[in-house]
Amino acid sequence: MDFSQLNPAEQAHMSKVIEKKQMQDFLRMYSNLVERCFNSCCNDFTSKALSSKEETCVMNCTDKFLKHSERVGARFAEQNADAMNAQQQKF
Amino acid sequence: MDFSQLNPAEQAHMSKVIEKKQMQDFLRMYSNLVERCFNSCCNDFTSKALSSKEETCVMNCTDKFLKHSERVGARFAEQNADAMNAQQQKF
Amino acid sequence: MDFSQLNPAEQAHMSKVIEKKQMQDFLRMYSNLVERCFNSCCNDFTSKALSSKEETCVMNCTDKFLKHSERVGARFAEQNADAMNAQQQKF
Amino acid sequence: MSFLGGGSKPGAAVNSDRMEMAVQELDMITDVFNRLVSSCHNKCVSPRYAEPDLNKGESVCIDRCVAKFFEVNKKVGEKLQSVGNAAGGGGAFGMQS
Amino acid sequence: MSFLGGGSKPGAAVNSDRMEMAVQELDMITDVFNRLVSSCHNKCVSPRYAEPDLNKGESVCIDRCVAKFFEVNKKVGEKLQSVGNAAGGGGAFGMQS
Amino acid sequence: MSFLGGGSKPGAAVNSDRMEMAVQELDMITDVFNRLVSSCHNKCVSPRYAEPDLNKGESVCIDRCVAKFFEVNKKVGEKLQSVGNAAGGGGAFGMQS
Numbered sequence: 001m002d003f004s005q006l007n008p009a010e011q012a013h014m015s016k017v018i019e020k021k022q023m024q025d026f027l028r029m030y031s032n033l034v035e036r037c038f039n040s041c042c043n044d045f046t047s048k049a050l051s052s053k054e055e056t057c058v059m060n061c062t063d064k065f066l067k068h069s070e071r072v073g074a075r076f077a078e079q080n081a082d083a084m085n086a087q088q089q090k091f
Numbered sequence: 092m093d094f095s096q097l098n099p100a101e102q103a104h105m106s107k108v109i110e111k112k113q114m115q116d117f118l119r120m121y122s123n124l125v126e127r128c129f130n131s132c133c134n135d136f137t138s139k140a141l142s143s144k145e146e147t148c149v150m151n152c153t154d155k156f157l158k159h160s161e162r163v164g165a166r167f168a169e170q171n172a173d174a175m176n177a178q179q180q181k182f
Numbered sequence: 183m184d185f186s187q188l189n190p191a192e193q194a195h196m197s198k199v200i201e202k203k204q205m206q207d208f209l210r211m212y213s214n215l216v217e218r219c220f221n222s223c224c225n226d227f228t229s230k231a232l233s234s235k236e237e238t239c240v241m242n243c244t245d246k247f248l249k250h251s252e253r254v255g256a257r258f259a260e261q262n263a264d265a266m267n268a269q270q271q272k273f
Numbered sequence: 274m275s276f277l278g279g280g281s282k283p284g285a286a287v288n289s290d291r292m293e294m295a296v297q298e299l300d301m302i303t304d305v306f307n308r309l310v311s312s313c314h315n316k317c318v319s320p321r322y323a324e325p326d327l328n329k330g331e332s333v334c335i336d337r338c339v340a341k342f343f344e345v346n347k348k349v350g351e352k353l354q355s356v357g358n359a360a361g362g363g364g365a366f367g368m369q370s
Numbered sequence: 371m372s373f374l375g376g377g378s379k380p381g382a383a384v385n386s387d388r389m390e391m392a393v394q395e396l397d398m399i400t401d402v403f404n405r406l407v408s409s410c411h412n413k414c415v416s417p418r419y420a421e422p423d424l425n426k427g428e429s430v431c432i433d434r435c436v437a438k439f440f441e442v443n444k445k446v447g448e449k450l451q452s453v454g455n456a457a458g459g460g461g462a463f464g465m466q467s
Numbered sequence: 468m469s470f471l472g473g474g475s476k477p478g479a480a481v482n483s484d485r486m487e488m489a490v491q492e493l494d495m496i497t498d499v500f501n502r503l504v505s506s507c508h509n510k511c512v513s514p515r516y517a518e519p520d521l522n523k524g525e526s527v528c529i530d531r532c533v534a535k536f537f538e539v540n541k542k543v544g545e546k547l548q549s550v551g552n553a554a555g556g557g558g559a560f561g562m563q564s
Contacts, residue, residue: 003489005485006485006489007481009481010481010482010485010486010489013481013486014486014489014490017490017493018493020390021493021494021497023394024394024397025497027394027397027398027401028401028501030398030446030447030450031398031401031402031405032405033446033450034402034405034439034442034443034446035405035408035409036508037442037446037516038409038438038439038442039409039412040514040516041442041516042413042435042438042439042442043413045413045414045430045431045434045435045438046434047434048433048434048437048438049437049438049441050438050441050442050445054438055445056516057515057516058442058445058446058516059445059449059519060516060517060518060519061516062445062446062449062450063449063519063520064512064516064518064519064520064521065508065512066453067520067521068504068507068508068511068512068521068525068529069504071521071526071529071530072500072503072504072507072529072533073500075529075530075533075534076500076503076533079533079534079537083537094392096388097388097392098384100384101384101385101388101389101392104384104389105389105392105393108393108396109396111293112396112397112400114297115297115300116400116404118297118300118301118304119304119404121301121349121350121353122301122304122305122308123308124349124353125305125308125342125345125346125349126308126311126312127411128345128349128419129312129341129342129345130312130315131417131419132345132419133316133338133341133342133345134316136316136317136333136334136337136338136341137337138337139336139337139340139341140340140341140344141341141344141345141348145341146348147419148418148419149345149348149349149419150348150352150422151419151420151421151422152419153348153349153352153353154352154422154423155415155419155421155422155423155424156411156415157356158423158424159407159410159411159414159415159424159428159432160407162424162429162432162433163403163406163407163410163432163436164403166432166433166436166437167403167406167436170436170437170440174440185295187291188291188292188295189287189288191287192287192288192291192292192295195287195292196292196295196296199296199299200299202487203299203303205491206491206494207303209491209494209495209498210307210498212495212543212544212547213495213498213499213502214502215543215547216499216502216536216539216540216543217502217505217506218314219322219539219543220506220535220536220539221506221509222320222322223322223539224510224532224535224536224539225510227510227511227527227528227531227532227535228531229531230530230531230534230535231534231535231538232535232538232539232542236535237542238322239321239322240322240539240542240543241325241542241546242322242323242324242325243322244542244543244546244547245325245326245546246318246322246324246325246326246327247314247318248550249326249327250310250313250314250317250318250327250331250335251310253327253332253335253336254306254309254310254313254335254339255306257335257336257339257340258306258309258339261339261340261343265343
C-alpha cells in the first residue's frame with residue numbers, strides 16, 4: 001500500500017486509523033483462532049473438561065496457525081512489492 | 092462485561108451504543124437463521140413452492156435455533172460470572 | 183426499500199451512504215469471488231504457477247458467478263416488488 | 274464510516290434516528306442478498322466450471338431457489354414476530370417484507 | 371471474560387479512547403458469542419429438525435460444548451499472551467481472563 | 468496490488484473523500500489477506516495438529532498457495548475490469564494491479 005500521495009495531516013490520521021484496525025484485526029484473529037482450533041480439536045462431548053489430547057491439539061493448532069499466518073504475511077509482502085514494482089515499470 | 096470504571100456520561104453513551112448493537116445483532120441473527128434453515132431444509136428445486144415437509148423443517152429449525160441460542164446465552168453468562176469472580180480473587 | 187418517508191436532506195445523505203456502500207459491496211464481492219474461484223479451481227500445489235486448466239476454471243467461475251449474481255438480483259427485485267405490493271394491499 | 278458513536282450533527286433537517294434506521298435497513302437487505310447469492314450458488318451451480326454460461330438446469334434452479342429463499346425468509350420472520358409478541362411488546366420484530 | 375483488562379482511572383467527561391476500548395470489548399464479546407453459538411450448534415444439534423425442542427442429548431451436549439469452548443478460549447489466550455511477552459513488551463496481548 | 472488506482476491531486480488539509488478511499492483500500496487489503504490466510508490454511512495445513520511446527524511439505528505448499536492466490540486475484544481483477552469496460556465507463560472497476 002502506498003500512502004505517499006496523502007499530505008502529512010492525512011498521513012497522521014491514517015496512522016491512527018491503522019493502529020485501531022490492527023487492534024480490531026488482532027481481536028478478530030483471536031476469536032477466529034479459538035473457533036478454528038475448537039472445531040478441529042474438540043469432538044467429544046461426553047465430558048465438559050478438555051482432555052489432555054484435546055489440549056495438546058489446541059496448543060499445536062494455535063502454534064501452527066501463528067506460524068502459518070507469519071509465513072503467509074511474508075509471502076504476501078513479497079508479492080505486493082513485486083506487483084508494485086511491475087506497476088511502476090509500466091508508467 | 093464490567094463498565095463500572097466508566098463515568099456517568101460514558102455509561103450513558105455506552106447504553107446507546109449497546110442498544111444500537113442489539114438491533115444490529117438481532118438483524119444479523121435473523122438473516123443468519125434464514126440462511127441456516129434454508130440450507131438445512133431446502134434441497135429440492137424441482138418446484139418453487141415450499142413443500143409441507145420443508146416448511147415443518149424450517150419451523151422446527153427456527154424454534155430449535157432460538158432455544159439453542161437461549162441455552163448457550165445462559166451458560167455463557169454463568170461462565171463469564173465465574174471468570175470474573177476468579178479474576179477478582181486474584182487481586 | 184422505500185425511502186419516500188425521508189425528507190430531501192435525508193434523501194441526499196442517504197444517496198451518499200448508498201454510493202459508499204456500493205463501493206464496499208463491490209470490493210467485498212471481488213475478494214469473495216477470488217476466494218470462491220481459488221477454492222474451487224486450485225487444488226494442485228506441486229507448482230506455484232496457475233495451470234491452463236486452472237486458469238480456464240477461474241475464468242469460467244468468474245463469468246458464471248457474475249451471471250448468477252445478475253440473475254439472483256433480477257429475481258430478488260421482482261420478489262421485493264411483489265412483497266411491497268402485497269404489503270400495500272393490506273393497508 | 275463512523276456509523277457508531279452517534280455523532281449527532283446539529284443539522285436542522287436530518288433526523289439521525291430515522292437516518293440510522295434507514296442505514297440499518299440497507300445493511301439488512303445487503304446482508305440478506307449476499308446470503309441469498311451464496312446459498313443459491315451452492316445449491317444450483319456446479320463447482321466444476323466447465324463453461325462460462327449458466328446452463329438451462331442451473332438457471333431454472335436459481336429462479337426456484339430465490340423464490341424458496343423468500344418463502345423461508347417470510348416464515349422465519351413470522352415465527353420471530355410471534356415469539357416477540359409472546360415475549361412482550363415485540364416492536365422490533367416487524368421487519369420482514 | 372474481560373478481554374481488555376486494565377482498570378482505568380475515573381475521568382471527568384467522555385474519554386473517546388476509553389469509549390473506543392469499551393466498544394471494541396463489546397464487539398469482541400459479540401463476535402465470540404456468535405462463534406460459540408454457531409460452533410455448538412454444528413457440534414450438538416442435528417440438522418434434521420424433526421422436532422421443535424432440544425432433546426436431552428442435545429441439551430447436555432450444548433452445556434459441555436460451552437464449557438469446552440471457554441477452556442479453549444482460555445488456552446488460546448494464554449498462548450497468545452506468552453507469545454506476545456516473548457516477542458517484547460506484549461502490551462497488546464493482555465486480553466484473556 | 469494497489470486496488471484503488473488513480474493518483475490523487477495534492478490537497479491542503481485532510482480531504483475526507485481521499486481519506487475514505489484510503490480506508491477502503493486498507494479494508495480491502497485486510498479482507499483479501501484474511502481470506503488468503505484462511506484458504507491456504509485449508510489447502511495446506513493438516514487439521515490433525517500432531518506437532519506445533521509447519522513441516523516441510525506444508526511450508527512449500529503455503530508458498531505456492533500464496534503465489535497462486537495472487538495469480539487468481541489478478542485474473543479475476545482483469546476479468547471484472549473487462550466486464551466493467553464493456554458495460555460502459557467502467558469507472559468503478561479500475562482496481563486490480
